[in-house]
Amino acid sequence: xxxxxxxxxxxxxxxxxxxxxxxxxxxxxxxxxxxxxxxxxxxxxxxxxxxxxxxxxxxxxxxxxxxxxxxxxxxxxxxxxxxxxxxxxxxxxxxxxxxxxxxxxxxxxxxxxxxxxxxxxxxxxxxxxxxxxxxxxxxxxxxxxxxxxxxxxxxxxxxxxxxxxxxxxxxxxxxxxxxxxxxxxxxxxxxxxxxxxxxxxxxxxxxxxxxxxxxxxxxxxxxxxxxxxxxxxxxxxxxxxxxxxxxxxxxxxxxxxxxxxxxxxxxxxxxxxxxxxxxxxxxxxxxxxxxxxxxxxxxxxxxxxxxxxxxxxxxxxxxxxxxxxxxxxxxxxxxxxxxxxxxxxxxxxxxxxx
Ligand SMILES: [Zn+2]
Numbered sequence: 001x002x003x004x005x006x007x008x009x010x011x012x013x014x015x016x017x018x019x020x021x022x023x024x025x026x027x028x029x030x031x032x033x034x035x036x037x038x039x040x041x042x043x044x045x046x047x048x049x050x051x052x053x054x055x056x057x058x059x060x061x062x063x064x065x066x067x068x069x070x071x072x073x074x075x076x077x078x079x080x081x082x083x084x085x086x087x088x089x090x091x092x093x094x095x096x097x098x099x100x101x102x103x104x105x106x107x108x109x110x111x112x113x114x115x116x117x118x119x120x121x122x123x124x125x126x127x128x129x130x131x132x133x134x135x136x137x138x139x140x141x142x143x144x145x146x147x148x149x150x151x152x153x154x155x156x157x158x159x160x161x162x163x164x165x166x167x168x169x170x171x172x173x174x175x176x177x178x179x180x181x182x183x184x185x186x187x188x189x190x191x192x193x194x195x196x197x198x199x200x201x202x203x204x205x206x207x208x209x210x211x212x213x214x215x216x217x218x219x220x221x222x223x224x225x226x227x228x229x230x231x232x233x234x235x236x237x238x239x240x241x242x243x244x245x246x247x248x249x250x251x252x253x254x255x256x257x258x259x260x261x262x263x264x265x266x267x268x269x270x271x272x273x274x275x276x277x278x279x280x281x282x283x284x285x286x287x288x289x290x291x292x293x294x295x296x297x298x299x300x301x302x303x304x305x306x307x308x309x310x311x312x313x314x315x316x317x318x319x320x321x322x323x324x325x326x327x328x329x330x331x332x333x334x335x336x337x338x339x340x341x342x343x344x345x346x347x348x349x350x351x352x353x354x
Contacts, residue, residue: 026062026069026102028152036064038096043148051124051141054112056148059105061094067101067263071157071229072254073149074106076130076164076220077120078113082237083163086250093255094264101263104153110145119168119240130164133223150223160224161194161257163250165237172332173299174200174249175349177233179225181207183214190230196271197260198234198253202299202331204278204349206233239335278349282328284308285344288320292339294346296330303327308346311339324348 023035031041043056072090074083087107094103108114109129116123125140132139135146154160166172176198178191188205195203206221208214214222224231234253237246259268286292294309302308302324311320322345324330333346 023062023064023066026060026104026156028058028060028104028156031060033060033062035062036096037062038094043152045141045144045148048138048140048144054141054145056109056145057107057111058153059091059103059107061096061099061103061105063096063099063101063103063263065100067099068158068261069102069104069156070258070261070263071104071153071160072106072163073109073153073160073220074163075108075110075114076162077167078108078110078115079117079119079168079240080165080237081240081242082165082246082250083234084108084114085242086163086247086254089247089251090254093251094258098265099258099263101261103258103263104157106149106153109149112141128217130219131217133218133220134226146220146223149220150227154220154224154227154229157229159190159194159261160221160229160231161254162219162221162224162231162233164233164235165246166235166239166332166335168240169335169338170238170332171294171297171335172235172238173202174236174246175202175204175234175331176200176253177204177206177221177235179206179208179221179231179233181205181209183208183211184225184231187225187228187230191232193260194230194257195232195234196275197257197268198250199256199269199272200234200236200253201272201274202276202278202329202349204281204331207280235332238332276329276349277352278329278331279352280350281331282326282348282350283344284322284324284346284348285342286311286320286322286339287341288313289340290314290319292334292336292345294333294336297333297335299329299331301329302348308333309336326350 176195180188
């Protein structure tokens with residue numbers, strides 16, 4: 001279906017006369033959106049056995065002309081504010097009267113986590129929404145939110161971009177992450193094009209090699225892989241901050257993505273020629289619980305064995321020195337100070353093997 005849609009766009013070209021036949025409406029939940037209109041709606045998430053109802057605020061921009069259905073999802077983690085605020089800013093930047101295709105913008109996937117200022121997990125079931133896809137219609141709240149997004153957003157879209165950032169106590173250097181590997185091979189070329197449209201220096205290709213990798217603790221990106229959609233992870237912002245420069249960089253990236261997909265007019269900025277490529281990532285993990293002090297909280301190259309940070313107990317005694325398990329580029333990590341045994345303190349991009 002995707003190939004067919006993109007062929008249509010290529011044939012029509014942006015700015016070509018729109019066909020006389022109006023496009024069919026696009027539906028999300030119980031809401032039908034006519035061509036050429038923007039509709040803000042709440043996807044209802046009904047109550048469960050142990051927790052209450054919630055909603056997923058979504059905006060549909062259903063363009064006047066044919067084109068792909070692009071899903072943009074923000075706020076799966078409710079304490080990652082840069083994507084959530086970028087989604088707000090994007091609202092005024094898309095005109096369905098000139099748009100080719102359809103943008104389905106999930107403005108805030110995890111309302112309860114946002115309103116209660118809870119990083120990582122759902123405040124009621126304590127589950128990480130980004131590990132419970134596809135979810136269940138009769139599960140706990142995180143699982144029911146996941147089910148609504150899977151069935152009403154991902155499976156109704158052709159392309160997907162998942163917007164994250166550093167969570168409550170995480171520093172982060174921005175990156176884009178197209179999904180590839182044998183299980184997403186057919187979708188990779190499109191995902192790669194989409195990832196490069198953001199203009200970030202760092203690009204990590206997530207190689208999906210086994211079905212278990214797609215299935216265990218399934219994230220929203222992996223759900224899109226399972227449903228056969230080209231999908232990209234975009235990470236920008238850090239430490240639960242409202243960082244205007246990062247918000248603007250993300251909005252600029254999203255606007256360039258729309259141009260690159262010929263959903264909006266104007267020449268896109270081409271991919272930068274100094275992209276740093278990584279093939280997957282590794283983690284350095286704490287084996288003790290206590291107070292973590294990182295060596296640095298910025299992106300940087302590291303070598304295997306290089307010190308990443310230390311853990312002290314609550315009496316101030318050093319109990320662990322954490323070192324990098326690989327050569328690579330430290331992309332994001334824990335700013336600290338709390339750390340528990342078994343937690344990753346940094347994620348390290350692995351350069352491709354030559
Ligand atoms: Zn996140």
